[in-house]
Amino acid sequence: MEFTQVTFFLIAGGIVATAVGVVTLRNIFHAALLLIACFGGVAALYVLLEAPFLAGVQVLIYIGAISVLILFGIMLTERVMQPEQTARNEQWWLVLIVMALLASALAFLLASAPWPISDQPLIPDQIAGLGVDFLTTYVLPFEVASLLLLMALLGAVIIARERGPEEMEMEKRPAGDPAERAP
Amino acid sequence: MIPLSWYLALGAILFSVGLYGALARRNAVAVLMGIELMLNAVNINLVAFWRYLTPQVLIGQVFAVFVITVAAAEVALGLALVIAIYRQRRTINVEEINLLKG
Incomplete structure (x- = not known):
């Protein structure tokens, strides 16, 4: 070996x-x-x-x-999990069966498929090639990925931000009632 | 030389283990960790295919970088949701988060 x-x-x-x-x-x-x-x-x-x-x-x-x-x-x-609770839920054995089936099916399929193994040499300058590819062929996915990261950043901040008690109160009140909204 | 099928078998095993973590754990953060394992398995397969099938173009590596980007966005949003749920309901046990259950 x-x-x-x-x-x-x-x-x-x-x-x-x-x-x-x-x-x-x-x-x-x-x-x-x-x-x-x-x-x-x-x-x-x-x-x-x-x-x-x-x-x-x-x-x-x-x-x-x-x-x-x-x-x-x-x-x-x-400290949210009670000590007597197990880490896995009641359907874990079902998941275990599905997992074993999936692993064996995937391994069998992938091992038996005739992959066209290439004998060409490795591309010489990978990092420079990646830079060129990102800014020419794949420039649109590249920009979309930047936009996705920005959206995820803003979304995570908005979702996880701590709301003050007044803000929570505002959200609970019915919209379109100006008298209700006065402090 | 390592045969391609070894990498594919490792990817299949890692994906299945991640699937178990995503479906059978109670803690929502552990579910996210299972999803990360699955994404890593996908990346191993992508890079192995790139190395063995198309080593002269970089498409496989480019795809893997995009998968990593999406994984980073996914885990940030997932953890934000977990923290928001924890603030509202004082639990992150996915079995107790059943507001939408009919």
């Missing part, structure tokens, strides 16, 4: 083990820490696939931003 294959098995084992921990651990904070390890494993896999830019993006956005957001979300909603 080659060195790269051993590396792949180590990384893949780490990814699957941490992912199983993420979905089964009762302590949500520990699950989030394992999620960070899982994202790191995926970044290592991108290095193995010779996509260094994506590995960097994975570390910056998933480990640096999304994990921190999730940790903040956990801390802001702390």
Whole structure:
């Protein structure tokens, strides 16, 4: 067995083990820490696939931003689960069956399909090529993605913002009644 | 050289584990974490296909970057919703959030 294959098995084992921990651990904070390890494993896999830019993006956005957001979300909603409650709901065994079926069906289909493996060499300067592609061929999706991020930013602030008691009162009152709206 | 099917099998397993997390957990933040695992599995598949099928053009990596963008937007909005629900109802157990249930 080659060195790269051993590396792949180590990384893949780490990814699957941490992912199983993420979905089964009762302590949500520990699950989030394992999620960070899982994202790191995926970044290592991108290095193995010779996509260094994506590995960097994975570390910056998933480990640096999304994990921190999730940790903040956990801390802001702390102590909501009762100790006697399990982490999984009553239909977990049904989900387990569906999951096993889906995994085996996907693995069978993907392994049996005749993929046209290309023997062409890897594109030489990936990062420069990505920059050119983003600003020429894919400039419209690129701009739409910026707009999506702006909308998500504003939407998240508006949804999660703390409303004062007066504002809550205003929202409850029926609209179109000027006398009611006077303070 | 690692066969392409190994990456695809890993993607299938990771996606299924994420699906379990999204469907079987009670905590809404844990559901979001399951969705993140599923998006990561999709990205592994995209990058593996790019590397093995079309290494001379960068389309697979471009697609993966867009998936990461959408994932970031999704988790920000999802957590904002979780925090808003927590303020209103003092719970983030998805089984107790059933206002729209008939």
